[in-house]
Amino acid sequence: MGVSEEHEALRTQVRRFVEREVIPYAEAWERDGQMPRSVIRRMGELGMLGLRFSSQYGGADADTIASVVFAEELGRSTFGGFAITILTQTDTASPPLAAVGTPEQKERFLPAIVRGDCVVAIAMTEPDVGSDIGALQMRAARDGESWVLDGAKTFVTNGVNADLYVVAARTDSSVKPSQGVSLFLVEKGTQGLRVERRLEKMGWRSSDTAQLSFDACRVPASALLGERNRGFAALMKNVQNERLVLAAQAIGESQAAIALTLNYVRLRKAFGATLWDKQAIRQRLAMLAARVESARYFLYGVAGLDARGVNCVKEVSMIKALCGELANEVVDDCVQFHGGSGYMNGTPIERMYRDARVHAIGGGATEVMLEEVAKRM
Known part of the structure; x- marks a missing residue:
């Protein structure tokens, strides 16, 4: 998939951060309707907010695959609001500044953005x-x-x-x-x-x-x-990267939803056996896992094309549409397998069900993405 040791080191770092400093506290952020600024600053301290920016401004000079790894691990947190807050900072709102800003504009704002001092x-x-x-x-x-x-x-x-x-x-x-x-x-x-x-x-x-x-x-x-x-052209410089990280977030959420559901069905008993003992359930989960893994490999392949400077608008549009729709299908089935508990406020899978819906809308609706594909077929 073109993933290097450096990419995997980043994955490990982000996953540990999410496990220690996000998951234990993020339910409170959901109630508050926002994240603490201290979390953003902490991610800045750890070098997570400037992966794609020049080292001149405190960035890491990393590639598209690094952004995809980062977004996938944020998605695996199961908290879509946290993930999109950070991805807006790193991969949606700030790239136009890095791409077309004057030296003075970049010197003034980019270091503060990378530190997490400027949202x-x-x-x-x-x-x-x-x-x-x-x-x-x-x-x-x-x-x-x-x-x-x-x-x-x-x-x-x-x-x-x-x-x-x-x-x-x-x-x-x-x-x-x-x-x-x-x-x-x-x-x-x-x-x-x-x-x-x-x-x-x-x-x-x-x-x-x-x-x-x-x-x-x-x-x-x-x-x-x-x-x-020339603002439209400036925005278009980043649109493929933005859609790739949204697809990666959706993949991370899909993986996490399947993992949550596996844990649930292996323990939940019904009609004298666990739900995992029901052939229809375990086979459906197996097929969902296969489709998510297939989409994930496609995602990393497209990220590799973008990292090499290949024109891949068609492929990016494909993967954005595919992952957005797939995330919705995965969490829908996972809610079903949770039964009544999956419909209760406060359960992770119920929250993920609500969060996933926007993946088929934001950053380029599925229908728009499919039109981009059709024009290039």
């Missing part, structure tokens, strides 16, 4: 147009030495507690929609930026999600991230 979010989706970049309604207008942003964003992961927002806004309406979008760095506390409300979700409850408003929000000219009107 970052990306504000792209809008209430009326979803994630269709070409249809963005938020505007940014140049006014002297400033840019003035007006509009609203929603479904912003880390949006309540972020220190820095990467914001997509339309800067030119006279060109093709996808060519008239720019990115901006907006810091917490900027006048005109307001967290309108914390959004309550079906799952991922330990991940804070916000709706934001920008009302004559004035930022300096130096807040422009990358070239004017």
